[in-house]
Amino acid sequence: MAEPERTIQDLFNLQGRVAIVTGASGWLGSAMSRALAEAGATLVVTSRKAEQAAAFAATLPGQGHIGLGFEQSDTGTIPGFVAEVERRLGRIDVLVNNAYGATAPSIDTATAEDFDRAYHTGVTAYFLLARAVVHHLRRRQAPGSIINIGSMYGVVGSYPDAYTGLAVNSPPNYHGLKGGLIHLTRHLAVYWAKDHVRVNAISPGPFPAPRVSGPMPEFIERLEAKSPMGRMGQPEELKGAVVLLASDAGSYITGQNLLVDGGWTAW
Numbered sequence: 001m002a003e004p005e006r007t008i009q010d011l012f013n014l015q016g017r018v019a020i021v022t023g024a025s026g027w028l029g030s031a032m033s034r035a036l037a038e039a040g041a042t043l044v045v046t047s048r049k050a051e052q053a054a055a056f057a058a059t060l061p062g063q064g065h066i067g068l069g070f071e072q073s074d075t076g077t078i079p080g081f082v083a084e085v086e087r088r089l090g091r092i093d094v095l096v097n098n099a100y101g102a103t104a105p106s107i108d109t110a111t112a113e114d115f116d117r118a119y120h121t122g123v124t125a126y127f128l129l130a131r132a133v134v135h136h137l138r139r140r141q142a143p144g145s146i147i148n149i150g151s152m153y154g155v156v157g158s159y160p161d162a163y164t165g166l167a168v169n170s171p172p173n174y175h176g177l178k179g180g181l182i183h184l185t186r187h188l189a190v191y192w193a194k195d196h197v198r199v200n201a202i203s204p205g206p207f208p209a210p211r212v213s214g215p216m217p218e219f220i221e222r223l224e225a226k227s228p229m230g231r232m233g234q235p236e237e238l239k240g241a242v243v244l245l246a247s248d249a250g251s252y253i254t255g256q257n258l259l260v261d262g263g264w265t266a267w
């Protein structure tokens with residue numbers, strides 16, 4: 001006999017699940033972490049600074065969240081990080097690979113090192129952490145969801161006019177790595193489907209943090225003029241997407257790149 005159809009509340013409910021969010025206290029990671037906690041998950045939030053991670057974990061709704069220091073570029077620490085989560089919480093169900101930080105050179109000045117560092121942090125480390133989580137899920141014979149945070153700039157080329165004459169670049173290393181990450185997402189989804197692990201990307205459009213929008217109103221005006229919706233995204237506008245892909249509401253979605261971009265890539 002077929003299972004009874006679950007309600008929409010049941011499908012989006014993350015109670016009893018453990019979700020890791022890397023770079024969680026940043027501009028977008030903090031809203032996505034709150035979304036997962038509000039949906040009932042227990043969160044493991046990371047920062048390169050352990051105290052910052054612990055302080056942010058304490059702000060999340062619900063009980064039992066933990067904050068851990070984690071420098072994903074130091075990929076040798078990944079097995080120990082996953083083992084510590086297993087030891088403290090006993091399980092991992094969801095991984096949001098969100099943390100990113102690298103140099104932002106112009107197209108005229110970018111070096112091999114700029115490319116190597118960006119790819120190492122934003123692709124290699126994402127892969128190694130995702131694989132360590134999949135090995136954990138295999139040991140538990142449990143399903144899981146991995147969400148890689150891409151970018152609209154991994155799908156379309158830049159908009160050079162927005163940057164001309166301003167102290168902000170559209171770095172080529174960032175475009176290369178985000179495109180690679182979105183394609184890697186498809187590859188992993190195909191391989192890990194038999195393990196019941198879904199792998200998707202969320203690609204935000206323009207969500208400039210106050211540290212960017214504050215000092216550069218002209219940059220924001222140019223981006224808004226280019227956007228079909230005529231405005232920038234707000235972090236809470238990623239909350240629905242991350243809970244959809246993390247929860248059973250997205251149980252037949254894998255290998256996708258969900259663009260949350262106000263229509264930027266729809267022109």
Ligand SMILES: NC(=O)c1ccc[n+]([C@@H]2O[C@H](COP(=O)([O-])OP(=O)(O)OC[C@H]3O[C@@H](n4cnc5c(N)ncnc54)[C@H](OP(=O)(O)O)[C@@H]3O)[C@@H](O)[C@H]2O)c1
Pocket residue numbers: 022023024025026027028029046047048049052070071072073097098099100101102121149150151152203204205206207208209
């Ligand atoms: N904002 C946008 O408009 C936008 C658009 C498209 C895509 N995205 C993507 O969305 C994600 C989040 O971006 P955001 O705007 O929220 O940036 P953000 O505020 O700078 O947050 C990113 C976090 O990553 C952590 N981090 C940086 N380098 C790291 C490293 N080497 N190892 C571990 N953690 C590191 C930092 O946390 P700690 O300092 O606490 O370690 C930082 O808070 C990124 O993948 C970004 O590419 C953003």
